[in-house]
Amino acid sequence: MYASGLRIAAVAEVVIVLTNLAFALSGREGKAHLRHSSPASRLSLDLEPHHRYTFEEFVRDFNKEYVPGSTEYQRRETIFADRLRVVQEHNAANSRRWTTFRRGVNQYSDWTDTELRGLLGFKPSAQWHAKRQPRLEVLSAAMESSHSNSSGAFSRQERLLTNLPSHVDWREKGAVTKPKNQGACGSCWTFSGVEAIESALWLSTGKLFTLSEQEFVSCTSNPEHCGGTGGCFGATQDILYEYVLAHGFTLERDYPYVSGNGSEPMCLNQPLHVGSIAGYVDLPPNDLAAHLLAVNSQPLAISLDASDFHNYHSGVLTFQDCGADLNHAVVLVGYGTDEETGIDFFLVRNSWGEEWGESGYIRLARSQECAVDTTPLDGTGCEGGVDELTVCGTCGMLFSSSYPEEGLALQEPPPYL
Incomplete structure (x- = not known):
């Protein structure tokens, strides 16, 4: 679940594209650019390459509770110094237009590697992939049929792609809740x-409800250990969908999230279920066109390699900036084109809080390039299966995606909503 998989070497000799000028130096030498990314005034620091930013400032800015001079203080200061060096070296390259995104200092800049891996909680196994095959084959067959039966030079799918808008952002339509924070729990699969x-519920009812993740962390069984052992130690979105089909979902206010510290409380005996889903659809793996078409209709739950996301600040990550070891679950909420660089991107929502990245979001270049996940059975995934999986898209984001089907409804809308 947490191993780093195949890394894809960056080609430093090639200037990828013009860097986004909005991410460049603020024009005042030696000053840090502070981005207030949430109403709570939490900070995400985009540091200029030569800015001196001390651990004392970091502790103050991010409300860290360390005793000065203690062993823990010194340990965290050493970690922070290493993280800061990586950020500033990368941003120096960015200022020379060698990269298309910037790294920054945030609440994770003093976390250990083990703690950072705890943010990840998704690992598709070969057995899990095999279970998806019948559904995937049906979708693929339908797409092929559409292609073979189309008239003229373009297939139905190609015509649909031609008619897609150039920009989709479900935030603008009010269809997504504000970014949440999973904390020190590998529960990304529940948030996704x-x-x-x-x-999907917003599309069906016109109302945006905040649903409970805690129920799935505490109550969803994972006897075959697909994607992990469950709870804070990973699972898959499909397991969550199956639970909802059998039991329904609960509102956040009735079953609030408490696993941010890594704990997994026992399941409540009778959660107040207020609705369910009609079903769910798994997209054909590694199909860029299918993802564009699907996200034009609704946000998608996807998986990717987020091993190096912890210090992302802004900009567009390209295929060369990521690995191929799928280990994290997120939500695809749109696409567009970066105005400064001209890079076509996917807009992805993370579950690390609003103070991370671009107010809780990251942009990934649209790519059909592929790499090999050489560790599909790492961690606690399902036993058996192949040793390698081909995953495509930036950070492998096109391999494993799904969405709830239409027909969602609240069974008994609470009177206080």
Whole structure:
């Protein structure tokens, strides 16, 4: 679940594209650019290459509770110094237009590697992939049929792609809740699945409800250890969908999230279920066109390699900036084109809080390039299966995606909503 998989070497000799000038130096030498990314005034620091930013400032800015001079203080200061060096070296390259995104200092800049891996909680196994095959084959066959039966030079799919808008952002339509924070729990699979359901429910009812992730962390069984052992140690969105089909979902206010510290409380005996889903659809793996078409209709739950996301600040990550070891679940909420660089991107929502990245979001270049995940059975995934999986898209984001089907409804809308 947490191993780093195949890394894809960056080609430093090639200037990829013109860097986004909005991410460049603020024009005042030696000053840091502060981005207030949430109403709570939490900070995400985009540091200029030569800015001196001390650990004392970091502790103050991010409300860290360390005793000066203690062993823990010194340990965290050493970690922070290493993280800061990586950020500033990368941003120096960015100022020379060698990269298309910037790294920054945030609440994770003093976390250990083990703690950072705890943010990840998704690992598709070969057995899990095999279970998806019948559904995927049906979708693929339907697409092929559409292609073979089309008239003229373009297939139905190609015609649909031609008619797609150049820009989609479900935030602008009010279809997504504000970014949440999973904390020190590998529960990204619950946030990804729940947030996809929230948006699907908005499409069905016209109302945006905040649903509970905690129920799935505490109550969803994972006997075959697909994607992990469950709870804070990973699972898949499909397992969440199956639970919802059997039991329904609960509102956040009735079953609030408490696993941010890594704990997994026992399941409540009778959660107040207020609705369910009609079903769910898995997209054909590694199909860029299918993802563009699908996200034009609704947000998608997807998986990717987020091993190096912890210090992302802004800009567009390209295929060369990522690995191929799928280990994290997020939500695809749109696409567009970066105005400064001209890069076509996908807009992805994370579950690390609003103070991370671009107010809780990251942009990934649209790519059909592929790499090999050489560790599909790492961690606690399902036993058996192949040793390698081909995953495509930036950070492998096109391999495993799904969405709830239409027909969602609240069974008994609460009177206080």
